[in-house]
Amino acid sequence: MESLDQFELTKDFLERFDEAIETQNSQFITESLEGVNPADVTSLLHEFSSEKSKYVLDLLPVDKSAEVINDLDTDVRVKFLQHFAPGEISKFVNELDSDDGADIVNELPIKMREEIIEGIENEEKAANVLELLRYDEDCAGGLMAKELIKANVNWSIGKTIEEIRRQAENVQKVYAVYVVDDFDRLVGRVSLKKIVMAEDHMKVSSIYDSDVISVETFQGEEEVASIMRKYDLEALPVINRQGRLVGRITIDDIVDVITELAEQDRQLMAGISEDVEEDDSVWMLTRARLPWLVVGMLGGLLGALFMEAFEHNITLTLTFFIPLIMATGGNVGIQSSSLVVQSLANKSAFSKTTYTRLWKVFWVAILNGLLLAAMVFLGVQFLMGSGLRLALIVALALMSVVLLSSFMGTATPLLLDKFGINPALASGPFITTANDLLGLAVYFGVAHLLFSM
Amino acid sequence: MESLDQFELTKDFLERFDEAIETQNSQFITESLEGVNPADVTSLLHEFSSEKSKYVLDLLPVDKSAEVINDLDTDVRVKFLQHFAPGEISKFVNELDSDDGADIVNELPIKMREEIIEGIENEEKAANVLELLRYDEDCAGGLMAKELIKANVNWSIGKTIEEIRRQAENVQKVYAVYVVDDFDRLVGRVSLKKIVMAEDHMKVSSIYDSDVISVETFQGEEEVASIMRKYDLEALPVINRQGRLVGRITIDDIVDVITELAEQDRQLMAGISEDVEEDDSVWMLTRARLPWLVVGMLGGLLGALFMEAFEHNITLTLTFFIPLIMATGGNVGIQSSSLVVQSLANKSAFSKTTYTRLWKVFWVAILNGLLLAAMVFLGVQFLMGSGLRLALIVALALMSVVLLSSFMGTATPLLLDKFGINPALASGPFITTANDLLGLAVYFGVAHLLFSM
Numbered sequence: 001m002e003s004l005d006q007f008e009l010t011k012d013f014l015e016r017f018d019e020a021i022e023t024q025n026s027q028f029i030t031e032s033l034e035g036v037n038p039a040d041v042t043s044l045l046h047e048f049s050s051e052k053s054k055y056v057l058d059l060l061p062v063d064k065s066a067e068v069i070n071d072l073d074t075d076v077r078v079k080f081l082q083h084f085a086p087g088e089i090s091k092f093v094n095e096l097d098s099d100d101g102a103d104i105v106n107e108l109p110i111k112m113r114e115e116i117i118e119g120i121e122n123e124e125k126a127a128n129v130l131e132l133l134r135y136d137e138d139c140a141g142g143l144m145a146k147e148l149i150k151a152n153v154n155w156s157i158g159k160t161i162e163e164i165r166r167q168a169e170n171v172q173k174v175y176a177v178y179v180v181d182d183f184d185r186l187v188g189r190v191s192l193k194k195i196v197m198a199e200d201h202m203k204v205s206s207i208y209d210s211d212v213i214s215v216e217t218f219q220g221e222e223e224v225a226s227i228m229r230k231y232d233l234e235a236l237p238v239i240n241r242q243g244r245l246v247g248r249i250t251i252d253d254i255v256d257v258i259t260e261l262a263e264q265d266r267q268l269m270a271g272i273s274e275d276v277e278e279d280d281s282v283w284m285l286t287r288a289r290l291p292w293l294v295v296g297m298l299g300g301l302l303g304a305l306f307m308e309a310f311e312h313n314i315t316l317t318l319t320f321f322i323p324l325i326m327a328t329g330g331n332v333g334i335q336s337s338s339l340v341v342q343s344l345a346n347k348s349a350f351s352k353t354t355y356t357r358l359w360k361v362f363w364v365a366i367l368n369g370l371l372l373a374a375m376v377f378l379g380v381q382f383l384m385g386s387g388l389r390l391a392l393i394v395a396l397a398l399m400s401v402v403l404l405s406s407f408m409g410t411a412t413p414l415l416l417d418k419f420g421i422n423p424a425l426a427s428g429p430f431i432t433t434a435n436d437l438l439g440l441a442v443y444f445g446v447a448h449l450l451f452s453m
Numbered sequence: 454m455e456s457l458d459q460f461e462l463t464k465d466f467l468e469r470f471d472e473a474i475e476t477q478n479s480q481f482i483t484e485s486l487e488g489v490n491p492a493d494v495t496s497l498l499h500e501f502s503s504e505k506s507k508y509v510l511d512l513l514p515v516d517k518s519a520e521v522i523n524d525l526d527t528d529v530r531v532k533f534l535q536h537f538a539p540g541e542i543s544k545f546v547n548e549l550d551s552d553d554g555a556d557i558v559n560e561l562p563i564k565m566r567e568e569i570i571e572g573i574e575n576e577e578k579a580a581n582v583l584e585l586l587r588y589d590e591d592c593a594g595g596l597m598a599k600e601l602i603k604a605n606v607n608w609s610i611g612k613t614i615e616e617i618r619r620q621a622e623n624v625q626k627v628y629a630v631y632v633v634d635d636f637d638r639l640v641g642r643v644s645l646k647k648i649v650m651a652e653d654h655m656k657v658s659s660i661y662d663s664d665v666i667s668v669e670t671f672q673g674e675e676e677v678a679s680i681m682r683k684y685d686l687e688a689l690p691v692i693n694r695q696g697r698l699v700g701r702i703t704i705d706d707i708v709d710v711i712t713e714l715a716e717q718d719r720q721l722m723a724g725i726s727e728d729v730e731e732d733d734s735v736w737m738l739t740r741a742r743l744p745w746l747v748v749g750m751l752g753g754l755l756g757a758l759f760m761e762a763f764e765h766n767i768t769l770t771l772t773f774f775i776p777l778i779m780a781t782g783g784n785v786g787i788q789s790s791s792l793v794v795q796s797l798a799n800k801s802a803f804s805k806t807t808y809t810r811l812w813k814v815f816w817v818a819i820l821n822g823l824l825l826a827a828m829v830f831l832g833v834q835f836l837m838g839s840g841l842r843l844a845l846i847v848a849l850a851l852m853s854v855v856l857l858s859s860f861m862g863t864a865t866p867l868l869l870d871k872f873g874i875n876p877a878l879a880s881g882p883f884i885t886t887a888n889d890l891l892g893l894a895v896y897f898g899v900a901h902l903l904f905s906m
Contacts, residue, residue: 035664039683165650173687174646175628192645193627197618211488229712230492232705234626234687251704252685255711259682262715263795269722270791270880271784278796282813286820289788296784297825297851300777301832307773308837319772320760324753326779327889331724331749331882335742338723342716343731360735367739372750379754384761398750427723429784436780 014047021052030059038067046076054083066095069104075280078107086112090119097172098125099145099253102132140224141217143257144238144247147171150178151204153187158200175235178245179208185243188212214239217246221257228254265341268422271429292429299433303440313448317386321394322440328372329401329439330432336361336409337426344413344423358410365406373399389450397446401439408435467500474505483512491520499529507536519548522557528733531560539565543572550625551578552598552706555585593677594670596710597691597700600624603631604657606640611653628688631698632661638696641665667692670699674710681707718794721875724882745882752886756893766901770839774847775893781825782854782892783885789814789862790879797866797876811863818859826852842903850899854892861888
């Protein structure tokens with residue numbers, strides 16, 4: 001029963017393990033890792049240096065170390081594999097599904113790739129990996145594995161089961177058998193459940209399901225993810241332009257795609273330009289953050305220049321409300337754009353026209369704007385004891401900024417999406433900076449108008 | 454072969470379909486929906502009013518309409534089901550997996566629930582749904598379905614296959630057979646692949662895998678999602694405190710959980726307080742957005758009060774740089790907090806201590822701060838022709854704000870996480886507003902110090 005527990009990394013264990021590596025106590029290492037899930041070994045190795053990890057990995061059976069390497073974060077893996085000779089990497093790739101193998105080969109320097117593929121023992125695997133390298137990473141072809149089980153529509157169940165026995169060694173997870181015609185074109189699927197329940201002499205053609213959902217190799221990862229999510233699929237066959245079955249995408253890869261896309265959106269919203277993580281180097285983190293900070297800074301300098309130009313129309317008291325105007329504009333803008341980003345991501349709400357969207361946003365903005373303006377009007381007059389005119393200016397400017405930021409926050413992601421740019425960018429610093437400047441202009445514009453009345 | 458194509462909603466088809474509903478042309482409707490995936494029917498019905506949708510749904514076979522209802526967005530479904538009598542809803546629940554059925558019953562008014570459960574034809578289903586209603590929605594018990602296939606460890610494969618045949622009607626997707634002992638305690642699993650490949654006379658005990666990963670009913674949905682993601686599982690058995698097998702969580706539900714959690718984070722970051730979508734009513738959207746706007750507004754008023762208090766220490770020229778200081782502080786804060794949020798979400802980076810985190814953040818801040826301060830110093834002096842002293846004040850204040858915002862942006866999500874609050878809140882308006890005020894204070898503090906020198 002203890003195998004039901006998940007493997008736990010205690011501080012105590014980590015210290016003992018570290019000591020075992022230092023003293024080359026291979027017995028302790030192999031014993032404590034026996035029966036441990038490769039994913040847990042990966043977590044463990046993330047705690048140690050590349051050299052120490054290599055020592056541990058060399059003690060494991062090759063199929064297990066291959067899984068561990070497959071589980072590593074990409075950037076960790078790239079550094080780690082520098083300690084291995086091409087021949088060693090070939091052995092790992094030989095153990096993995098073709099898609100995972102191709103991902104690993106793809107990350108390595110071009111001159112190493114050929115050598116690795118040549119070193120793969122299983123010739124079919126080598127050919128499969130080579131084929132997968134041709135596809136773009138972000139499309140169905142780049143996500144699929146070549147490993148799958150297929151049956152000819154004219155076969156009997158008995159023959160199909162034989163085929164499963166023959167192929168099963170190469171295919172880790174079998175959800176269904178794909179049914180093809182004599183030209184290898186996908187015509188349907190049979191679930192394993194149906195095969196277990198059928199009699200051996202029955203024909204595939206009498207039990208297969210012709211309503212099979214598939215994608216073509218060139219379809220993008222976002223589309224693949226949304227199809228698998230919509231139809232609750234755990235595996236999705238991939239066909240080429242001729243309708244021939246060329247591969248299969250499994251849900252575990254799509255779960256990773258969904259998580260990565262959400263992370264990308266978050267980084268865009270936060271203004272981080274590269275795919276960095278907290279444990280990257282100080283220099284990488286600085287480089288990923290600086291460009292957006294410079295954009296914000298240039299915007300701030302522009303704002304200063306703008307205020308300097310209108311110096312004679314601005315009183316000091318007026319500037320007290322700059323933080324209020326800017327913060328509200330920023331908040332309204334981000335709220336608006338993230339609602340649009342969210343509904344663009346959920347393709348279910350696909351039918352809304354730009355016109356109805358803007359019209360609704362307009363009413364929400366009017367309501368929010370009126371309520372905020374009323375509160376600010378009272379606040380400025382009573383809390384700060386300022387005159388009626390100042391309170392009126394601030395309230396009116398606030399109302400205008402809410403309207404303008406709502407419009408900008410809604411229109412920008414829609415526009416970005418139309419041009420094929422990730423709409424999450426609209427919540428990032430570039431647009432926020434533009435909004436800040438617009439807010440300032442509106443504020444001083446309103447002030448100028450009301451002062452000269 | 455045409456069944457391979459996905460169902461497409463063209464404007465033309467929508468108009469013809471609408472006309473068919475108006476003229477009660479039931480033949481056109483049933484014919485055009487025949488063989489169409491329920492998920493596609495759901496997309497179609499999202500285009501029509503509840504009354505029209507009900508007319509369409511009543512024409513479909515009950516197992517298909519049940520799937521369609523299961524696929525609807527929660528808020529749409531709640532409104533839609535108001536048009537149905539409890540007895541009708543019982544029929545739908547009867548067709549669905551127990552977890553989906555329980556979700557639907559859970560959304561309805563309490564007084565309806567009993568009547569619906571009593572009306573479920575299949576008594577076992579009714580008991581299962583009733584049992585699932587006891588669990589909190591956000592834990593493993595609330596995510597699991599009662600439908601699964603289990604075999605006693607002492608059975609033969611032949612008997613297991615018989616059991617699969619008997620139970621398979623109730624279980625839509627079979628990935629594996631769970632192996633239990635005489636006390637119904639989970640001891641392992643056998644994949645369907647292994648069963649297909651085994652001989653009938655073999656014992657389950659000789660081929661099952663005792664390394665089965667499971668969760669307990671009370672474990673949270675985030676933990677369940679991270680376990681299924683880490684170990685690439687398509688189904689996860691759920692046990693109770695006694696170790697008895699009580700249910701099974703499938704990956705399609707977890708994909709939804711992952712997507713929802715990402716959406717929640719985005720809404721927190723954007724300052725939207727309820728779970729709203731773009732197609733909710735104007736009033737709901739206003740209500741979800743107003744609280745955070747009021748927070749920002751109050752912060753802005755506080756800022757104004759603060760500046761008023763220091764009125765005599767502030768020159769107009771100094772205020773030109775308020776936008777610069779505020780924008781930079783905001784950008785740095787959001788960058789810092791989202792990096793922390795991201796690494797908290799990826800439990801792989803769990804070992805970092807707060808101390809090492811802050812130390813690294815400090816260095817990134819120093820680097821970014823120095824570079825920005827240098828650029829701003831030059832910008833203020835040459836672009837705006839201001840004096841050396843002003844340039845020095847702005848540069849120094851900017852540097853301090855970058856340091857302070859980095860610290861706040863890193864510490865806040867860590868602190869929130871420690872208290873069990875979603876750390877994504879740290880990127881939202883509340884913290885941003887606090888940062889804005891701190892930035893103002895630092896700016897005028899630095900100015901005061903340098904002026905009085």
